[in-house]
Amino acid sequence: SGPKPLSGLKAIVTSGPTHEPIDPVRYIANRSSGKQGHAIAAALARLGAEVTLVSGPVTIPDPHGVRVLHVERAEEMRDAVIANLPADIAVMVAAVADWRVASGSDQKIKKQPGEAPPPLLLTENPDILKTVGHHAQRPRLVVGFAAETQDVDANGRAKLERKGADLIVANDVSPETGIMGGDRNRVRLITKSGVEDWPDLSKDEVADRLAAWIATHVQGAPA
Numbered sequence: 001s002g003p004k005p006l007s008g009l010k011a012i013v014t015s016g017p018t019h020e021p022i023d024p025v026r027y028i029a030n031r032s033s034g035k036q037g038h039a040i041a042a043a044l045a046r047l048g049a050e051v052t053l054v055s056g057p058v059t060i061p062d063p064h065g066v067r068v069l070h071v072e073r074a075e076e077m078r079d080a081v082i083a084n085l086p087a088d089i090a091v092m093v094a095a096v097a098d099w100r101v102a103s104g105s106d107q108k109i110k111k112q113p114g115e116a117p118p119p120l121l122l123t124e125n126p127d128i129l130k131t132v133g134h135h136a137q138r139p140r141l142v143v144g145f146a147a148e149t150q151d152v153d154a155n156g157r158a159k160l161e162r163k164g165a166d167l168i169v170a171n172d173v174s175p176e177t178g179i180m181g182g183d184r185n186r187v188r189l190i191t192k193s194g195v196e197d198w199p200d201l202s203k204d205e206v207a208d209r210l211a212a213w214i215a216t217h218v219q220g221a222p223a
């Protein structure tokens with residue numbers, strides 16, 4: 001086999017959900033299987049990148065050829081990502097919980113007969129993509145995902161700007177699409193220069209195409 005297009009480049013990928021504890025036995029979380037993020041990590045590794053995958057709690061196996069760091073909470077995911085800078089490429093695929101529980105308890109909260117349920121106080125989690133997109137050691141290529149149920153292009157373009165990303169991979173995750181938890185994905189690539197619509201593909205095919213897209217575009221990106 002000849003030289004690989006991403007040889008010598010370092011990539012950080014996030015994948016899966018985060019779990020935000022309420023107490024030692026309960027948590028709140030986003031829905032995410034980790035399938036797309038894990039597939040992207042593997043695809044980048046196949047093109048020669050040195051890949052660190054920071055994964056939230058998932059039930060799928062670690063991908064081959066990738067260093068995997070397992071985390072639970074958004075703050076742990078952020079710390080693991082930042083600790084692995086500098087990198088050339090960042091692909092933030094994780095479905096990070098927007099909020100964590102501010103009223104979390106070290107002990108299991110007991111159900112008290114006859115008492116009202118305890119209130120959950122939430123506080124904002126760090127935005128990992130936005131942190132990386134504006135970091136002093138910003139990777140040359142920063143890619144984010146956008147799961148939307150409406151106005152996919154407009155929301156994706158706004159996200160590109162706000163998060164400091166070079167590319168937003170947007171998909172419509174309306175329940176009728178079956179994308180959530182499924183093996184297929186239909187995405188639109190949103191950059192400053194426009195929108196590219198990809199056909200319905202398997203998540204592995206999306207990963208391979210995205211890795212190839214990254215290989216072409218990381219070359220021209222300013223160091």
Ligand code: C5P
Pocket residue numbers: 014074092093094095096097098125126127128129130143144145146147159
């Ligand atoms: O704002 P929204 O959550 O829709 O943005 C999605 C993108 O931002 C994804 O790439 C996701 O991984 C990333 N993100 C993040 N940290 C958060 C929220 C989202 O890295 N706290």
